[in-house]
Amino acid sequence: MAVRNSMDIAVVGNGVLGLSIAVEIARRAPKLEVAVIGPPERPLAASVAAGAMLNCFGEVTKYTHQHPAAEAKFTIARQALDEWPAWLDRLCDDIGDDAAALRASRTEGTFVLLSGRSGHLAQENFHAMRAALIKYDEPHEPVDPQDIEGLDPSPTARPSHAVHLPREGAVDARAVVTALEAAAGRHGVHLVPAAVRGLLADADTVAGVRLADGSTLSAGTVILAAGSTSSALADSVLPPGETPPMLHGNGLSLVTRRTAPHRAREVLRTPIRAGSCGLHLVPLAGADEQYIGANNMVTLRPAHGPGVGDGHAFLRQICEHLDQRIASSQVTQWLHGARPMPLDCFPLIGESSLRGLHFATGTYRDGFHCSPVIARHVTDTVLDRPATDPNFDWFTPKRLPIQTMTVEEAIAEFASHEVDAAYEYGLTLPFWLDSETVAQHSKQRARRVHEELDELVALPPDNLMALQGLTPAEGLADLRRYLHAAHAYHQKSAQTATV
Ligand SMILES: Cc1cc2nc3c(=O)[nH]c(=O)nc-3n(C[C@H](O)[C@H](O)[C@H](O)COP(=O)(O)OP(=O)(O)OC[C@H]3O[C@@H](n4cnc5c(N)ncnc54)[C@H](O)[C@@H]3O)c2cc1C
Structure with a gap:
């Protein structure tokens, strides 16, 4: 289909969110001209590196019920848990004859395992998950870890507890993205294989986008779904300080072919761990295929790839905590994606002050799972x-x-994450030293970052990990400028609203 240079709606970004939103709009408003713009190789895309576990309760942490914004995010994740079966059916209907691969990519059921080598935080998160399961009457069952097929941790890391979540499973992220692209094509969405270089504005209204080759595409509505690079695109058209900036949660994951027997039939995962995500194994459609995920190396600037040290620790821990025999599996794909992580780790969804410019990003760890609900809302x-x-x-x-x-x-939270991560990495101390030594060192570094930022923000531990080693020239000065601008901008907006 020839692409025109004028659209009703331009979606920037061809990950799961951009494509899901475009498909949903095209289903409901078939007369609108919709384009999804993004390079086919999807550099840095989180979506094609994802598990993609459709986990809601499996993602609960001790923070989930500590703030109304975290509660709101959890409510969205619960809606997504209910909606995925119908969403997948609808997608299968959209692509007709090609639906078999998509249906085969669905895995039912998740075991959440509390490893004997887990730190305090994983334990607290596991207990918070169990409390939430009971509170919301979600089906679950405690199981004896010995009965779980495919679980074979090292003797020191045997799980002390395991819970089966029958409604939580996974899909093959790459199969879903391919299906979404096919569905978009069938609904007449224009797929533009290009990168967007900038956004265009006409006074207080968005006017379209400029592509990397210098050409323009005009649109009265632009949906920014470019993952972790979204805020860099928005900065040139929005007032300084309007929107929290985005960091990059780099994740390494692998698709493997298993050589040892007894592949797990369901998702095996740990709770969310210190500053990271849960370790997980996901069976894929091929009988020997297994997805291994993931770590989280947060950077302020886009990274060229996952870190060697983080990758080494992650692969060692996967074998220790979940399955020693993974060590003999053969890697068929190394995947790297950047989770879109706003400074406060909460999503950015809704219209900006530039009329017609909508954000659909910032989903951090569970944007795949939440995509049907976000697509409907946007x-x-x-x-x-x-x-x-x-x-x-x-x-x-x-x-x-x-x-x-x-x-x-x-x-204090950052220090406890660091201590946990250090123990999970293998820290051992002599009897006359305790973890307070590590905690004090971490607290000093966390305090220095907050002082550099004039204490204008309390940073979540996940993002502090990225910032604690940086100098002002490496990005902290930019962040301080943003925070001053943000306080001035939002104070002024609040005053204008009350006049
Ligand atoms: C290793 C890993 C494991 C994960 N596991 C899970 C999981 O199990 N369950 C879950 O729910 N979530 C998981 N996530 C998180 C999930 O992947 C993200 O929340 C979600 O995929 C974000 O989707 P997105 O479409 O917003 O962004 P992305 O997938 O990052 O897509 C953005 C797209 O925009 C494109 N783009 C960037 N810049 C431009 C530009 N200038 N112009 C045009 N296009 C551009 C990119 O190439 C990319 O294709 C995981 C993430 C990672 C990295």
Whole structure:
């Protein structure tokens, strides 16, 4: 299909969010001209590196019920858990004869395992998950780890507890993205194989996008779904400080061919661990194929690839905590993607101050799982249907970073994450030293970062990990400038709103 240079809606980014939103708009408003713009090789895309576990309760942490914004995010994840079966059926209907591969890519069921080598944080997160399962009456069952097929940890890392979640499983992310692209094509969405270099504005309204080759595509609505590079694109057209900046949660993951017997039939995973995500094994459609994920190396600037040290620790821990025999598997694909991580780790979803420019990003660890609900909500918003879901109000891109703790609490939390990560990495200390030595060192580094930022924000531990080693010239000065601008901008907006 020839692409025109004028569209009703331009979606920037061809990951799971951009494609899901485009498909949902095209289903509901077939007369609109919609384009999805993104390079076919998808550099840095999180979506094609993802597990993609469809986990809601499996992702619960001790922070989930500590702040209303975290509760709102959890509510969206619960809606997604209910909606995935119908969403997948609809996608299969969209692609007709090609649906067999998509259906085969679905895995039912997840075991969440608390390894004997877990730190305190993983334990607290596991207990928070169990409390949430009971509170929300979600089907689950405690199981004896010995009965779980495919689980073979090292003797020191045998799980002390395991819970089976029958409604939580996984899909093959790469198969879903391929299916979404096919569905978009069948619904008449224009797929533009290019990168966007900049956004165009006409006074207070978005006007379209400029592509890397210098050509332009005009559109009255632009949906920014470019993953972790989204805020860099928005910066040139939005007032300084309007929107929290994005960091990059680099993840390494692998597709492997197994040589040892007894591949797990369901997802095996740990709870969320210190500063990271859960270790997980996901069976894929091929009888011997297995996905191994993932680590999380957070960077302020886009990274060229996953870190060697992080990768080494991650692969060692996968074998120790979940399955020693993975060591003999053969790697068929090394995957690297960057999770879109706003400074406060909460999503950026909604319209900006530039009329017609909508954000659909910042989903960090569970954007694949939440994609059907986000696609529905963004579609409602751009089609001017009454927005029915107040949970998204928290995630407007026009906000100061959401603060869930004080600076002192953030420093203490970071230190406890560092201690946990150090033990999980293999730290052992002589009897006359305790972990307070590590904690004090981490607290000093966390305090220095907060002082460099004039204590204008309390940073979540996940992002502090990226910032604690940086100098002002390596990005902290830019962040301080953003924070001053953000406080001035949002103070002024609040005053204007009350006049
Ligand atoms: C290793 C790993 C494992 C994960 N596991 C899970 C999981 O199990 N479950 C889960 O729910 N989530 C998981 N996630 C998180 C999930 O992948 C993300 O939340 C989600 O995929 C984000 O989707 P997106 O479409 O917003 O961004 P992306 O997938 O990053 O897509 C953005 C797209 O925009 C394109 N783009 C970038 N810049 C431009 C530009 N200038 N112009 C045009 N296009 C551009 C990129 O190439 C990319 O294709 C994981 C992430 C990683 C990295």
